[in-house]
Amino acid sequence: MAEEYGLKRHFNGGAARLIGEKILAVYPDFDIDGYAEEVEQRIPGKELKDRVLVLAEGLRSRLPEDYTEAVGILVAILGDELAEGEGMFNLSWFLMPVARFVEEYGLDHPEVSLDALVEITKRHTAEYAIRPFIEQHYELTMKRMAEWVHDPSHHVRRMASEGTRPRLPWHRTLTRFVKDPLPVLEVLEPLRSDPSEYVRKSVANNLNDISRDAPELALATALRWSEESRTPETTWIVKHALRTLVKKGDQQALTILGATGGEHLRVPNLRITPQTVNLGDTFVIRLDLENTDVRTHRVAVDYAVHFVRKNGRSIPKVFKLTTLDLAPGERRTLEKSHTIKTIQTRTYYSGEHLIDIQVNGLVMATDRFDLHL
CATH class of the missing domain: 1.25.40.290 (ARM repeat domains)
Incomplete structure (x- = not known):
């Protein structure tokens, strides 16, 4: 647009x-x-x-x-x-x-x-x-x-x-x-x-x-x-x-696409900072990703932001975080910055916004931030 x-x-x-x-x-x-x-x-x-x-x-x-x-x-x-x-x-x-x-x-x-x-x-x-x-x-x-x-x-x-x-x-x-x-x-x-x-x-x-x-x-x-x-x-x-x-x-x-081992993957820690955000601000997603299996797995990591709508309900928008190979027993820390910037195709509303971490298509962790307009 x-x-x-x-x-x-x-x-x-x-x-x-x-x-x-x-x-x-x-x-x-x-x-x-x-x-x-x-x-x-x-x-x-x-x-x-x-x-x-x-x-x-x-x-x-x-x-x-x-x-x-x-x-x-x-x-x-x-x-x-x-x-x-x-x-x-x-x-x-x-x-x-x-x-x-x-x-x-x-x-x-x-x-x-x-x-x-x-x-x-x-x-x-x-x-x-x-x-x-x-x-x-x-x-x-x-x-x-x-x-x-x-x-x-x-x-x-x-x-x-x-x-x-x-x-x-x-x-x-x-x-x-x-x-x-x-x-x-x-x-x-x-x-x-x-x-x-x-x-x-x-x-x-x-x-x-x-x-x-x-x-x-x-x-x-x-x-x-x-x-x-x-x-x-x-x-x-x-x-x-x-x-x-x-x-x-x-x-x-x-x-x-080669993504495997969902039952052996864990997200033991997820942190969103800061947890109060204004329009134009950037928040950081930081998470630990762990492979508990004895085999290496190809892992696709996405995050879904549940944007609040005018009626108070929310609609998830999925964003790519990364794709990587995780070795047996490996634990890795991942980080992603996301800016709440003005775009023509989205209207923002104040309220609590959930963020889901999807690992090989499965939601494994959830955190939230409050958007203030």
Whole structure:
């Protein structure tokens, strides 16, 4: 949400002029002054998505009526492809209205539009724009997805994964994939050891989405990938994909990741200091972790802060503390600092906040602090 807030400030008359100047180089009849003026008049009070739509609508009314010709002009202004690691939301942020143009006006021309989205995603992203095509041109789009997972461009491979995420942030849920994620897994299968970190992160996020609605299927997939593809790339994907289930203490997910011996692990001491905290303060979690077994165990340690809500109830939010190997009989002291800082996605309320220590998914100790506002 913070990223969205920061982005929206840039979509104004200045952005319209930036896009318009690029269009003028290939389409001299473009009305750049009228475009910038219209955008400035229409954006006040609008959030990011609506501002981007305003810019896309202004393009539609000033480019040739023929969609194929219009989208060809927009493809011609895209510029150089992004290298891996270069930011779509800083170097090429201004291309969001171009992708939105295809999303809004290209559904009657799916072949041309899908070709355009391939070029757009190499310079920006098409993960949002592709989703209406999945809904309205399912067979064609999924056929293209099956081709894109083998594309030389990591951007195109990522679009296949990111575009099929059932619960992609900032966009509506793909209900058909929530109900039946098997077609998504077919897309992900060739990408499970992808050489690109950019692609691997998307694959992991996609499988994590699936784990929210079909945990058994996600677990079975993660286990099979772990057994069939013993590569560092697949190992990273599986670990990142199971993070939601791990935070929920799912024992199968923890077993897949090698966490064992819960019955032999203890937290004999837990201390939260200070125990009275104001907004902006930092408290410290300090705990002793002990392995009473005669074998070494892989241990995943998380902590859950039970944030008080307006109605007095609390909702736990799980945070990662560490993952480590604990030798037979070993006792180790762990420490973690946590700041109660203002963020846009959370409202704080005064009261007693519990903190649970989860060891391999099991709550083994609890302490508390009082938050004063």
